[in-house]
Amino acid sequence: MSLFEDDPGLIRRQEGQVRERAERAHAMRRRIESIHGVGVSPSRGVTVTVDSAGTLLALAIDDAPAELCDAIVAAYAAARRDVGEQxxxxxxxxxxxxxPGIERLRSLYGVPSPDVQLAEASDPRVHQRRL
Structure with missing residues (x-):
């Protein structure tokens, strides 16, 4: 008799534990991905928002045009993708x-997979959004 024949319920219990742990891990990932941090300078004139990985999402500077703040965030994202590609x-x-670590690096640096890049390159709406 093999180990599996001795206690068929053991495998079912272990499978259930694995499924439960995977569900909890998935829920934790979704929760972490939704977390944002906000930092304010001591003078209160600068506010930054980052995601759970520390990626700059938004920037506000008192008396600075929103376009300038958006341009800084866009430049930061481009630099991050550039270093990620390297x-x-x-x-x-x-x-x-x-x-196997390549997909994790793509996620970490915000670098789309080659398949997504090809799809975006053929979609004229993507070019319009980037302008």
């Missing part, structure tokens, strides 16, 4: 294109 390339050069 990190991904270095990782692929070292470990190959199928390195």
């Amino acid at each position: 990190v991904i390339t270095a990782s692929q050069d070292a470990f190959g294109d199928s390195f």
Whole structure:
């Protein structure tokens, strides 16, 4: 008799525990992704908002036009994607294109997958949004 034949309920209980843990992990990830932090300068003239990974989402500077603040946030996002693409390339050069950490790096740096990039490149609405 194998281990599995000795207690068929054991496997069902273990499967249930794995499913429950996966559901809790998924819920925790959704919760963490929805968390935003807000920081205000000592003078109260600058406010920044970041996501749970510390990525700059919004910037407000007293007496500065909203367009300037938006431009700074956009430049930051572009720089972050640029460095992410370089990190991904270095990782692929070292470990190959199928390195499992690549998708995590894409998520961390906000770099879309090549499939998404191709779809966006063929969608004229994407170009309109970027202007």
